[in-house]
Amino acid sequence: MGSPTSPSQTQKPLRLIVAGLSRTGTASLYLALQELGYTPWHMCEPVDNPKLMYTQWTDAMKRKFFNSAYPYDREDFDRLRGKYDALLDIPACLFWDDFHRLYPEVKIILTSRSADSWFKSVNTTIIPWLQKPLLNIVQYFEPTRLGPEFCMVKTAYRVICNHDYSSDFAKKRFMEHNDRVRRGVSPERFLELQLGDGWKPLCEFLGVPVPKIPYPRVNNSNEFNQGADQADRAVLKGLLMTWLACGTLIPAILLGLLCWKTGYIITF
Incomplete structure (x- = not known):
C-alpha cells in the first residue's frame, strides 16, 4: 500500500471494479486480471500490512452504511487501495456505486451465479469460517491479521445480510445486490459475467487480446x-x-x- 496518510503521486489509476459478491468466481477473475496486466486486490491477495488495509475497509463500511454523514471520498479510496488498479471481492464490491460515481473512467463487472448455488457455496466456506468458536476467541488476541480480518468480514456480512444466513433472506439480499448493480451502472461501463464465461467477453470488454492459456479455475469450496x-x-x-x-x-x-x-x- 501507499502512505497511510496520502495517496502516492505515482499511484496507478483505478481501472476496474468487480461488484460481484464473494463466491461468484472472483478468485478466478483475480488471476485472470493478473494475466491481463492488472494489479488486482482480492481477499486472497497477500498484502504488506493487512492490519492497516483491513481496518481501513472496516472504517469505510462503517462510515458508508452506519454513519452516512462521513462517507469516503475519492482521496480516501485512493489512500485505501494503494497500488491496486482493480478491486474485487468483499468489501470492495459493496462500494461499487461510490466507485461508479467518483471514478467516471472506471469499468464495472458484475460476477454472478444462481442464488441457490451461491447460497450453497457461501454456506460451505465463508460462513462456517466466521462461526468457528476458536477463531471467534483468538481474534481478540491477534491484532495483526486475524482480528482485523474477522472484524472486516463480519462487518461486510452485516451489510450483506445482517448476519441472517437463512436461505430465503440471504438469497433475497444476494439478488437485490445484483439487481442494484445492473440498474445502477452506465451500460457502456458494465459487463455481467457468469461462471464459465471464460476469456472472450472479459477481453472484449477490457479491449485486450485473449491470452493463449486456459481461463483460471480456482478456489472451489x-x-x-x-x-x-x-x-x-x-x-x-x-x-x-x-x-x-x-x-x-x-x-x-x-x-x-x-x-x-x-x-x-x-x-x-
Missing part, C-alpha cells in the same frame, strides 16, 4: 477451506510462539489446549 485452514494454523502458531517467547505461559497453554480440542494440530 475444498480449495477455499484448505487455504483458510492453512492460514488459520499459521496465525495460531505465530500467536503461540509469541506468547511462549514472552514467557506468557498460561495463555499459551490454554490456546494450545483449545487448538488440540478443536482439531488445530500445531507443529513446530
Whole structure:
C-alpha cells in the first residue's frame, strides 16, 4: 500500500471494479486480471500490512452504511487501495456505486451465479469460517491479521445480510445486490459475467487480446477451506510462539489446549 496518510503521486489509476459478491468466481477473475496486466486486490491477495488495509475497509463500511454523514471520498479510496488498479471481492464490491460515481473512467463487472448455488457455496466456506468458536476467541488476541480480518468480514456480512444466513433472506439480499448493480451502472461501463464465461467477453470488454492459456479455475469450496485452514494454523502458531517467547505461559497453554480440542494440530 501507499502512505497511510496520502495517496502516492505515482499511484496507478483505478481501472476496474468487480461488484460481484464473494463466491461468484472472483478468485478466478483475480488471476485472470493478473494475466491481463492488472494489479488486482482480492481477499486472497497477500498484502504488506493487512492490519492497516483491513481496518481501513472496516472504517469505510462503517462510515458508508452506519454513519452516512462521513462517507469516503475519492482521496480516501485512493489512500485505501494503494497500488491496486482493480478491486474485487468483499468489501470492495459493496462500494461499487461510490466507485461508479467518483471514478467516471472506471469499468464495472458484475460476477454472478444462481442464488441457490451461491447460497450453497457461501454456506460451505465463508460462513462456517466466521462461526468457528476458536477463531471467534483468538481474534481478540491477534491484532495483526486475524482480528482485523474477522472484524472486516463480519462487518461486510452485516451489510450483506445482517448476519441472517437463512436461505430465503440471504438469497433475497444476494439478488437485490445484483439487481442494484445492473440498474445502477452506465451500460457502456458494465459487463455481467457468469461462471464459465471464460476469456472472450472479459477481453472484449477490457479491449485486450485473449491470452493463449486456459481461463483460471480456482478456489472451489475444498480449495477455499484448505487455504483458510492453512492460514488459520499459521496465525495460531505465530500467536503461540509469541506468547511462549514472552514467557506468557498460561495463555499459551490454554490456546494450545483449545487448538488440540478443536482439531488445530500445531507443529513446530
